[in-house]
Amino acid sequence: MSLCSDLIKGSDEKTLEDLTSNVKQIQDNVLEEILTLNANTEYLERFLHGSSDKELFKKNVPVVTYEDVKPFIDRLANGESSDIISGNPITGFLLSSGTSGVKRKMFPRTNKYLENLKFIYCYRSLVISKHIDGLEHGKGMVFNFCTPENTTPSGLPSAAATTSFFKSDYFKNRPSCWHWSFTSPDEVILCPDTNQTLYCHLLCGIVQRNEVVKVGAAFVSILLRAIIFLENFWKEICTNIRYGHLSEWITDTSCRESVSKILGEPNPELADLIENECNKKSWEGIIPRLWPKTKFIESIATGQMAQHIPTLEFYSNKLPLISSSYVSSETMFGINMSPLCKPKDVSYTFMPNFSYFEFLLVDAGDHKVEIVDLVDVKLGCYYEPLVTNHSGLHRYKMGDILQVTGFYNNAPQFRFVRRGNLTLSVNMEVTTDADLLNAVTHAKVVLESSDLMLMDFTSYADISTSPGHYVLYWELKAKYNNDIADQLDNKVLVECCYVVEESLNSFYRDYRSREGSIGALEIRVVQQGSFDAVMEFFISQGASSTQYKTPICIKSSEALGILEKRVHARFFTDKSLSS
Template sequence: MVPSCDPNDKEGGLKLVEDLTTNANGVQQQTLEEILAQNLETGYLRGFLNGSTEKEMFKKNVPIVNYEDVKPYIERIANGEPSEIISAQPITELLTSSGTSGGQPKMMPTTVEDLDRKTFLYNLLVPVMNRYVDGLDEGKGMYLLFIKPEIGTPSGLTARPVLTSYYKSKNFRNRPFNRFNVYTSPDETILCLDSKQSMYCQLLCGLIQRDEVLRVGAVFASAFLRAIKFLEDNWKELCSNIRMGNVSDWITDPSCRNAVLNILRSPNSELADLIESMCNVKSWDGIIKKLWPKTKYVDVIVTGSMAQYISTLDFYCGGLPLVSTMYASSECYFGINLNPLSKPGDVSYTLLPNMAYFEFIPVEKSGASTQGVDCNGDLSLNCSLKHVDDEEDVRGEAVDLVEVKTGHYYELVVTTFTGLYRYRVGDILMVTGFYNNAPQFRFVHRKNVVLSIDTDKTNEEDLLNAITKAKIFVEPLGCLLTEYTSFPDTASIPGHYVLFWELKMKGNEDLPDLESSIMQQCCYTMEESLDYVYRRCRTKDKSIGPLEIRVVKHGAFDALMDFCVSQGSSVNQYKTPRCIKSDEALEILNAWVVGSFFSKKPPLWEPFRIEAK
């Protein structure tokens, strides 16, 4: 059973946190027992456990798996087979993950009860934030929340992103009345499928109610910055709507339009003039504090790949605290930040032991390689993580939640109530300490991901595949691609992928002037070759800008290696980093650039379909 948590009961909520973290080991064992007892007769577990619910039997016989291992079971359910293949409770929908497999989103099973479990975690955030920030019940939150399209499956189950699932649920619509849960955005604007209309209407409502706003945010830092850029482009029209007391004609979604008009109500030239005076300036430094003067913090995820946006957020938000409240994924909601006002680089999440059964595969640091990139943005000369990938070793080394050690690195493995058993999430975490008896973790990075701007996660294999297809266009010119690296450029909004290509002629000739059309085709081909989520972000969501290739002269990567060696890297074991975030390293490569080229059109994108088999 999911414990009850009333967001209006501050003391009760904090007591729940104390109880769960104090008895972390006991709650974990009880959680595993409940999962096994409930799902023992599923087709998946029956073959491994032979009727036993013993933890030792579970850890000995049930293998640690990845998505490719469980994908056939999930696809069978999507095609109409019963949930009992993996879950005793009916699977009510499939959650599409931002991680990809074969160019398509992963699909994760979920149930009605799991929706209650997510709601429990959201409700628990309220007393935690109230513990650190006073007066949150005296105003509203301007949260910019969006949904994405749904996908039908042959079984009739809906497949959609986890946040879309939650925002469209009765749990969200009927959330307990609490000023913390009151948003400036009416539900109708959040549920509008046209992202441009949704963004415009949510910002309009937020500006109208500016004096009531005590916190602002979005789920990810990238989405919040995209909203600021949208505001930069549309503030004149927004002010005109406020001044005239009406909504622009292009807002055609009737529910959305009516909801906004209920808030706008009448002309307000005084407010329009005030907002106009704040926006019509040369610099938008601190614009969030100016437009919403009572704001106490900015609620956005700034851990993991979102850390690259911290300096830009600081510029626009004028030093307001950046708060990452929770750690979650499509597979499972994991835990919360019990010290929400900590600096972004110090954020640690406490995994709640009743959310799932957690195990951890140790990963060790390798000081010899330059392949990794430090999560704080510096070139990682000693931060590459060597993974223990041998299956026999993995089974023996996976440890329980309370057995992890401070300062050590682990890959997260979950067993959920919804049909995932010993599933490798792919997140690398570092233990920073304990709260009572529950460990706290810092998110280090997503395993194997080298580039990310928004919800995209491009790994080294995908990047190499895209480059291999693109470089074909320069080979007829006699050019060889001798080296490459990349970085996510977030200096502009939206951010975009940048590739450094070192090209050399097959003979001894100097590199000729490259035709823009050929290099633009290389850029486009790379984008076409990247996965479904990248193409959706680039084409439909427009949360990623055009891919850029910067061609560098022969010798640029020798200069990069010299820099790395000067910083302590071993010459014998040096490998070109495939993603760079060090300012010094980027300066070196940029000094060798002889040409910069962008993709001139977005890649093709269509919503994927699940075909019956």
């Protein structure tokens, strides 16, 4: 690395140390900056009367949900002035993933959001480079995507956060250093057709396979989707490489021109090598087999993404899996300062410069509702974050439940526990997404004896029966061939049902042991490709293809209908539970 790069790196490391050491002062400054800017907006003026006083803010400004602020956002989208909520111009809108069964939420953004996103891209890479050597000499095969932008009646664009960023000058004018070096040219990322983008990402990555030092995607589920896509298209990719000609269905002009340059002349030797690897009976370890210099995988594997970790480990030979940052459409939160920790131990160090953070204590019992500042959270306690950002959200309830796990200098570190609003219930019990993930993880141990992998799952509370019962839809895949029909062992799947139930919380088990309260849990095995069909449905309803996450608890009757049509086999618990 050059002396100049060393100096830049040293300066960046000092910035991180300063940010995490001076948390209270920076948080106070951020709030003062936001209130000074926005105190006279229509939204805040009625609470603050033009003041930027912190205590008045805490006393008068209410804690809100999306439904509380939606009328103001709708007015902005329909053309009213930014000063309804923001002293700075609103330059666009960010769309949530839209995969929870409800319409996508839309959040206003200023350029400050894109500045913060650039910051987190840079600094999470800096942290990783401190733990893994030699990254500056390679490239990342990263599955970045853009989806088509919508335009609101006001004329402003609305899109997923990553799309907004990749189309901005903040990305276009990024610094030239290793963590911004991708195997794919920008034209591939900017292509609006996700299938063309995915194919070209894989082709460019394979052509440059000996330069790839990291493989990445926003979420583990997207990375697994890329592997399944490769299983379907590797022969065509090999043909492209063998003859030096890109498939005709890649019709995006800019994408086609840039990828054709990377593809270059015919390369039958490389085509033979890839063909030999992909033709083997098992795809176990396919990532390091195709990209032998890969040092790690960078992809979010916390929360509901944790269910995909065993499958990714099968394909990657357990390469280090780094969940590098915690971000949302509302704000950036933090960086994983211990990137090589095990996925289950991931915590995010909150950066105090992104937004003003407060925390609502969860499970406070009969005590008065307690809201504390970032510097006042307590180790081991569970909180729901409240966000005040530069784009017009004030004391906004995120819905995420986090646990304080430690401190980096003076900056608290949080473990993502669960989404606060995702639950199942057929009686008086409450089963969270975290409960379900834990239970399914235990059942996967039973599956290992049958050479089957759980590729995806969802659940719902079926109250059409009496008593009602939990239904889990499982999509399975054989490790060594594509036909699972002969490998569905009734004994194994029934045992999986039992293990899931035994692993749920005591309230569930108690009701389940009472006759007539909750019926036996059911696993419905669906045909391969079923969850792709569900994804396509949600995307057709406006969900983002680049942010898509299979809902753990599914609410959409249409999506349930798609799965029901593809049910291959049904299994029920056949044993009594311990209460």
